[in-house]
Amino acid sequence: MANPTPAELEILQILWSQGDSKVQAVNDKLCEQKPVGYTTTLKIMQIMTEKGLLGRKKDGKSHIYYPLIKQGDTQTSLLDKFIASAFGGSKSKLVLQLLGSKDISKKEMQSIKQFLEEQEKQK
Amino acid sequence: MANPTPAELEILQILWSQGDSKVQAVNDKLCEQKPVGYTTTLKIMQIMTEKGLLGRKKDGKSHIYYPLIKQGDTQTSLLDKFIASAFGGSKSKLVLQLLGSKDISKKEMQSIKQFLEEQEKQK
DNA sequence: ATTTAGTTACGAATAGATTCGTAGATTAAA
DNA sequence: TTTAATCTACGAATCTATTCGTAACTAAAT
Numbered sequence: 001m002a003n004p005t006p007a008e009l010e011i012l013q014i015l016w017s018q019g020d021s022k023v024q025a026v027n028d029k030l031c032e033q034k035p036v037g038y039t040t041t042l043k044i045m046q047i048m049t050e051k052g053l054l055g056r057k058k059d060g061k062s063h064i065y066y067p068l069i070k071q072g073d074t075q076t077s078l079l080d081k082f083i084a085s086a087f088g089g090s091k092s093k094l095v096l097q098l099l100g101s102k103d104i105s106k107k108e109m110q111s112i113k114q115f116l117e118e119q120e121k122q123k
Numbered sequence: 124m125a126n127p128t129p130a131e132l133e134i135l136q137i138l139w140s141q142g143d144s145k146v147q148a149v150n151d152k153l154c155e156q157k158p159v160g161y162t163t164t165l166k167i168m169q170i171m172t173e174k175g176l177l178g179r180k181k182d183g184k185s186h187i188y189y190p191l192i193k194q195g196d197t198q199t200s201l202l203d204k205f206i207a208s209a210f211g212g213s214k215s216k217l218v219l220q221l222l223g224s225k226d227i228s229k230k231e232m233q234s235i236k237q238f239l240e241e242q243e244k245q246k
Numbered sequence: 247a248t249t250t251a252g253t254t255a256c257g258a259a260t261a262g263a264t265t266c267g268t269a270g271a272t273t274a275a276a
Numbered sequence: 277t278t279t280a281a282t283c284t285a286c287g288a289a290t291c292t293a294t295t296c297g298t299a300a301c302t303a304a305a306t
Contacts, residue, residue, distance in 0.1 A: 092231035
């Protein structure tokens with residue numbers, strides 16, 4: 001399955017976070033960030049349906065759309081591609097760049113270290 | 124400064140890793156992965172020069188090109204944008220996804236843990 | 247039945263990135 | 277000086293994603 005385009009990803013994020021939705025609801029959410037025409041959103045969601053990224057069921061005169069791909073799978077796939085193109089395929093280079101950045105919050109560092117500790121216990 | 128496009132990034136990677144180069148050398152390198160015409164590579168490098176991504180100096184009848192932006196800065200900028208679009212802006216979510224993935228090598232985990240240990244000592 | 251509001255389907259316009267053909271310029275060699 | 281090889285500059289073609297106008301359709305309200 002091909003990766004979603006940027007505009008498609010925005011729509012997927014909305015569906016993943018707020019659940020199955022009508023075009024109107026998705027468009028409203030998108031408009032909170034930047035103005036975008038209703039038919040633009042509709043068109044992209046129709047394309048996504050053709051591609052197999054979304055499914056839909058009829059509801060009155062409109063449709064309710066839902067994602068056919070999992071958020072985690074998509075993130076993994078996008079991440080792999082990103083690491084290949086920007087970090088020469090090295091996962092650790094990316095992580096080190098992140099861990100070394102000044103603007104990573106303490107809370108974020110906390111949850112990372114905690115994850116590693118729990119992983120140690122597993123063994 | 125706007126982020127480089129995918130094709131531009133490929134060229135930057137080559138210049139960062141093998142140093143200042145002529146179009147010919149860059150194109151040869153690119154062709155190791157996929158066939159691409161000489162004038163295609165030339166055109167993109169000319170555009171990059173207009174944009175201020177590359178500089179160049181005359182050498183005989185050709186030019187020697189060099190990056191005007193740092194690899195680390197570019198990676199940081201691309202990464203920020205990527206995290207915003209694919210991980211809702213959460214750095215830790217991305218790291219956890221990576222650390223939890225099955226195909227991260229032991230060597231990579233090693234260098235990550237080592238980095239965290241050294242960071243602890245700093246305090 | 248007619249009107250109205252909301253929705254869909256379709257196709258075209260736009261925009262940006264990528265690709266490459268061609269013509270002209272430059273350099274080195276014969 | 278002429279030729280050959282290489283390189284640059286330019287513009288056009290292509291491709292993909294995005295945007296939106298318009299017309300047709302649907303359902304509900306009057």
